[in-house]
Amino acid sequence: MKTKLFALAAGLMTATALASAPAQADVKIGLLGGVSGPIAAMAPAMIDAAQLAVQQVNEQGGIGAGENLVGVVGDSACNPQGGTDAATKAVNIEGVVGVVGPHCSGAVLAAAGSVTIPAGITLITPSGTSPEISNLEDKGTVFRTVPSDDYQGRALARTMKDQGYGKVAVAYLNNDYGTGLANAFKAEYVDELGGEITQFAAHEEGKASYRSNLAELAKGGAETLVIFDYGDGTGLTILRQALENGFFEKFVGGDGMKSDAVINELGAENLSGFVASSPVGAKSESLTLFNDAFKGVGGDPDAIFANTSYDAAFLLALAVEKAGGKKEGVAAAMTEVSNGDGEPIRPGEWKKAKELIAAGTAIDYKGAAGEHNFDAKGDVPGTYALFEVGSDGFEVITEMK
Amino acid sequence: MELLGLVNYALFMAIFIGIYALLALGLNIQWGFAGLFNAGIAGFFAVGAYTSAILSSPAVEGRIGGFELHFVIGWVGAMLAAALVAWPIGKICLRFRSDYLAIASIGIAEIIRLVIKSEPALTNAARGISRIPRPAGDLGYMESQIAYLIIVLAVLIAAYVLVERQFNAPWGRMMRAIRDNENAANAMGKDVEFRRLEAFIFGSALMGLSGALFAHFNRSITPEAIDPMVATFLVWIMLILGGSGNNRGAILGAAVVWIIWSVSEIATDRLPHEYAVQAKYIRLFLIGLMLQLVLRFRPEGLLPEPLRGDQRSTKSGADH
Numbered sequence: 101m102k103t104k105l106f107a108l109a110a111g112l113m114t115a116t117a118l119a120s121a122p123a124q125a126d127v128k129i130g131l132l133g134g135v136s137g138p139i140a141a142m143a144p145a146m147i148d149a150a151q152l153a154v155q156q157v158n159e160q161g162g163i164g165a166g167e168n169l170v171g172v173v174g175d176s177a178c179n180p181q182g183g184t185d186a187a188t189k190a191v192n193i194e195g196v197v198g199v200v201g202p203h204c205s206g207a208v209l210a211a212a213g214s215v216t217i218p219a220g221i222t223l224i225t226p227s228g229t230s231p232e233i234s235n236l237e238d239k240g241t242v243f244r245t246v247p248s249d250d251y252q253g254r255a256l257a258r259t260m261k262d263q264g265y266g267k268v269a270v271a272y273l274n275n276d277y278g279t280g281l282a283n284a285f286k287a288e289y290v291d292e293l294g295g296e297i298t299q300f301a302a303h304e305e306g307k308a309s310y311r312s313n314l315a316e317l318a319k320g321g322a323e324t325l326v327i328f329d330y331g332d333g334t335g336l337t338i339l340r341q342a343l344e345n346g347f348f349e350k351f352v353g354g355d356g357m358k359s360d361a362v363i364n365e366l367g368a369e370n371l372s373g374f375v376a377s378s379p380v381g382a383k384s385e386s387l388t389l390f391n392d393a394f395k396g397v398g399g400d401p402d403a404i405f406a407n408t409s410y411d412a413a414f415l416l417a418l419a420v421e422k423a424g425g426k427k428e429g430v431a432a433a434m435t436e437v438s439n440g441d442g443e444p445i446r447p448g449e450w451k452k453a454k455e456l457i458a459a460g461t462a463i464d465y466k467g468a469a470g471e472h473n474f475d476a477k478g479d480v481p482g483t484y485a486l487f488e489v490g491s492d493g494f495e496v497i498t499e500m501k
Numbered sequence: 502m503e504l505l506g507l508v509n510y511a512l513f514m515a516i517f518i519g520i521y522a523l524l525a526l527g528l529n530i531q532w533g534f535a536g537l538f539n540a541g542i543a544g545f546f547a548v549g550a551y552t553s554a555i556l557s558s559p560a561v562e563g564r565i566g567g568f569e570l571h572f573v574i575g576w577v578g579a580m581l582a583a584a585l586v587a588w589p590i591g592k593i594c595l596r597f598r599s600d601y602l603a604i605a606s607i608g609i610a611e612i613i614r615l616v617i618k619s620e621p622a623l624t625n626a627a628r629g630i631s632r633i634p635r636p637a638g639d640l641g642y643m644e645s646q647i648a649y650l651i652i653v654l655a656v657l658i659a660a661y662v663l664v665e666r667q668f669n670a671p672w673g674r675m676m677r678a679i680r681d682n683e684n685a686a687n688a689m690g691k692d693v694e695f696r697r698l699e700a701f702i703f704g705s706a707l708m709g710l711s712g713a714l715f716a717h718f719n720r721s722i723t724p725e726a727i728d729p730m731v732a733t734f735l736v737w738i739m740l741i742l743g744g745s746g747n748n749r750g751a752i753l754g755a756a757v758v759w760i761i762w763s764v765s766e767i768a769t770d771r772l773p774h775e776y777a778v779q780a781k782y783i784r785l786f787l788i789g790l791m792l793q794l795v796l797r798f799r800p801e802g803l804l805p806e807p808l809r810g811d812q813r814s815t816k817s818g819a820d821h
Binding site for chain 1: 503632638641642719721723724725728730763777785
């Protein structure tokens with residue numbers, strides 16, 4: 101049995117070695133995502149969106165002298181063990197020139213810390229929102245197309261202050277998303293702006309009733325409940341039970357709460373006191389381009405992080421093109437292809453971008469999820485707006501600064 | 502695929518195997534020697550990882566720690582902390598037997614995980630601790646991997662030699678006697694309760710050390726790393742497959758499971774492009790299938806427990 105198992109392992113390795121003798125003219129990028137594990141439901145759409153970018157690149161001339169771009173999918177399992185394993189394989193076995201992903205912040209931190217930064221490979225995550233990613237000593241190789249939670253939480257606090265909200269209670273989901281947003285919000289609202297938070301409490305997901313949590317939250321006499329959670333999950337339950345029992349009059353949510361599920365389940369007529377913040381890549385021409393293209397390949401453009409995944413893959417492809425297909429220059433090229441200066445490039449305009457790069461003209465990618473002008477830490481500022489529920493779904497009230 | 506890439510990948514796998522082998526060794530002391538069904542490995546792994554992270558990472562406002570101590574101090578601290586946490590837990594829970602202990606330990610690991618996830622001042626809550634220094638981390642990619650592998654191997658060999666000595670010493674025989682027949686051992690004047698606690702604490706300290714090695718390798722530790730799936734059940738699979746009660750079996754099990762886990766992804770990637778995502782699920786299936794096959798055809802594991810004399814007939818799950 102022992103020998104059999106060894107034979108099996110050895111066989112797997114040989115098969116691998118044989119099978120992966122590369123076709124010479126391919127340029128590979130890694131698409132690492134949490135295919136198995138807690139975000140298994142979200143990951144396929146994100147990977148499909150990234151593959152759409154790869155497909156468009158190949159249809160419109162490929163990389164360099166017509167070389168094929170190949171997206172190698174790896175399973176980061178939404179944990180550091182899987183993330184580092186997948187990244188190591190992508191970098192060393194597949195020889196990728198850059199990596200899109202991993203999806204979860206913990207996997208990003210570990211994969212960057214132990215694989216891509218030492219190996220000098222550019223990493224761009226479409227969904228790792230932890231502020232810790234900003235602080236990595238990454239030699240400029242780590243980017244993201246989704247704003248840090250910190251940014252949205254602070255922007256929401258400032259906007260609410262401007263809108264005249266007074267005492268608020270905060271309920272947040274106990275994961276990195278909810279905690280990150282809630283802490284940033286609290287830091288800005290209380291410490292910087294002198295607002296008052298009466299209750300500040302985490303909740304676990306998936307319970308049938310949150311009435312006791314809500315009763316606790318309502319104790320401080322706040323009229324407004326700020327919910328950092330997901331509108332198609334626990335956040336919906338909380339909102340429904342708060343409305344049913346009249347615990348609060350007004351509700352404010354983060355981008356996770358701006359979900360059509362909220363309107364469909366609770367009815368627009370009941371949501372007059374509900375507003376939510378969300379990125380306003382939401383109504384741009386770039387987004388329409390992406391939405392149509394993604395629908396064209398059978399994808400659901402409203403899937404969470406689909407547009408950031410697409411942008412990440414497209415940006416990486418642009419940077420690879422600019423760097424001439426070599427991994428060394430990709431990180432530097434990344435900031436050059438999207439810094440606000442140059443000829444605008446929209447989703448799917450690979451041919452145009454390729455010609456401009458060949459001619460040495462500066463380009464600026466305007467992505468589906470935002471403009472993605474990277475700062476020194478590889479972060480994007482994000483453009484957010486506050487939405488209310490109107491007769492026709494969510495409508496913008498004001499831009500968030 | 503270049504040769505250098507393969508070497509780098511092999512180095513990475515070897516480091517991970519070393520880290521998991523330490524976990525399996527720790528579990529082997531508890532389960533293989535003493536028959537304690539600890540289903541809370543992740544908890545001790547986490548205590549070690551976070552202790553070392555707090556001791557050796559740079560200071561951050563609003564969180565304790567940031568002592569920037571040498572990593573060796575961090576690792577020793579990790580072992581001590583894991584042992585310290587294990588002591589009261591063992592004191593209370595080891596009165597339970599077999600499956601009851603499993604339930605209690607699973608609960609405790611979850612409590613530790615939730616505390617870590619919810620304490621911003623202690624562990625930075627859900628965001629975890631990053632910027633943990635990696636020994637020899639300033640070298641180039643391959644050099645730093647080689648250096649870290651040497652450190653991991655040194656730790657693993659030291660742990661193995663020590664545990665193996667204990668196993669062959671009178672202490673090891675006594676532990677097995679307690680495991681196989683508690684009443685008889687008690688009648689011979691052995692302090693069963695104390696000895697079980699001893700094994701529990703030693704094993705937990707090794708698990709804590711493994712957590713510390715993991716955190717420093719990744720330069721970060723987040724609650725996602727201490728998910729029971731990857732930090733508890735995977736270790737059980739390794740030990741059972743390798744052979745519980747045999748230290749070499751524990752290490753071999755870690756190697757076999759991790760190699761199949763990791764390499765199978767490369768193999769399933771050869772499936773047609775359209776199945777790239779689905780192919781990932783095959784890996785999970787493979788691990789499950791492997792465990793089933795081993796349990797069916799070789800329940801004592803790849804390397805069975807070394808036994809003197811003909812005692813095989815009493816072995817099959819005497820008081821497990």
